[in-house]
Amino acid sequence: MKRIKTLLLIVMISLAVFAAGFAFVSVHVYHRSIGASLMELRLQSKNSTRVFETAQNAKKYMQRRAKSEDKWYELPKDVSFESTMIVFHYRNIKLLAFVPESEKKHIVLYLHGGAYVSQISKNQLRFCDRLAQQSDSVVLAPIYPLAPNHRFSETYLVLEHLYPDIRGYTDLPLTILGDSAGGGLAAGFCEYLGVWGWEQPEHLILICPWLDATLSNPDIKRYAKHDPTLSPKGLRRMGKAWAGPYTNAKDYRISPMFGELSYFRDVTLFTGTRELLYPDVVKFSELLQEAGAETTLHVGNGLNHNYPLYDILEAGEAMRQICEAIAR
Secondary structure (H helix, E strand, C coil), rough: HHHHHHHHHHHHHHHHHHHHHEEEEEEEECCHHHHHHHHHHHHHCCCCCHHCCCCHHHHHHHHHHHHHCCHHHHHHHCCCCEEEEEEEEEECCEEEEECCCCCCCCEEEEEEECCCCEEEEHHHHHHHHHHHHHEEEEEEEEECCCCCCCCCCHHHHHHHHHHHHHHHHHCCCCCEEEEEHHHHHHHHHHHHHCCCCCCCCEEEEEECCCCCCCCCCHHCCCCHHCCCCHHHHHHHHHHHHHCCCCCHHHHHHCCCCCCCCCCEEEEEEEEEEECCCCHHHHHHHHHHHHHHHEEEEEEEEEEEEEEEHHCCHHHHHHHHHHHHHHCC
């Protein structure tokens, strides 16, 4: 019995030392919360990068997605919302509306990420719900057409109708917000608005946006090895599928990094230093400032791709910053 107690004591001391060391590394080496470090371990354990590791893996994933992409989208039954959820049928797609209980002061058009291939996730749905509640906004999330069955041009056609319809329906200030690939879509569409002389949204918020579908920035390689969710080869393959066979992947509608940036009005960007898109987001921020756009860049030190959507301490601060940007 005494030996067992001794072993238990040793185990407990070892666990305490490990926990203390883990906390020290999180805070003093990576400059992030313990929750953020645990989230990275969780992402690594899920082997999230496997889909993106090679072009062949990406192709196989898209083949699986092709079988379900054109099925009519259904909300997951195991996700509950504080907001009132309304589902509209709009031009052959579903349009999700998250309506807060409070006074409606803003409209947010949310474009979800997923490498232009994956459908809106439960995590993104929960984010929309929190955003509606905390920003006093009606959040509209279109279930837009995705690759490989569809091309960017089909989604742009949806947005071409949806954007002026929103503008015509309400005088409330409008923010377009996108994360990851949805951030690239949001930025590209705002450039498209400028090309055609349409009014820009009051605010554009880009969370860890994918701004160059070709990932041509040489600095990306250095950051890719620390990214637990994304990998360049598979992403490039998905970007090509989104562009289609007749459009260059560097077209500004797919890669807004290469578009005319003087059209932008007010842009807020988020990025983490442990994601492969970090150097492009920083570069885009610098180009926006040079073009004269009002630009705010929030950098999450030691944080991963799409960190504002996770259940971590830093996401709470990011949500506060997003709400401030919407209310400006």
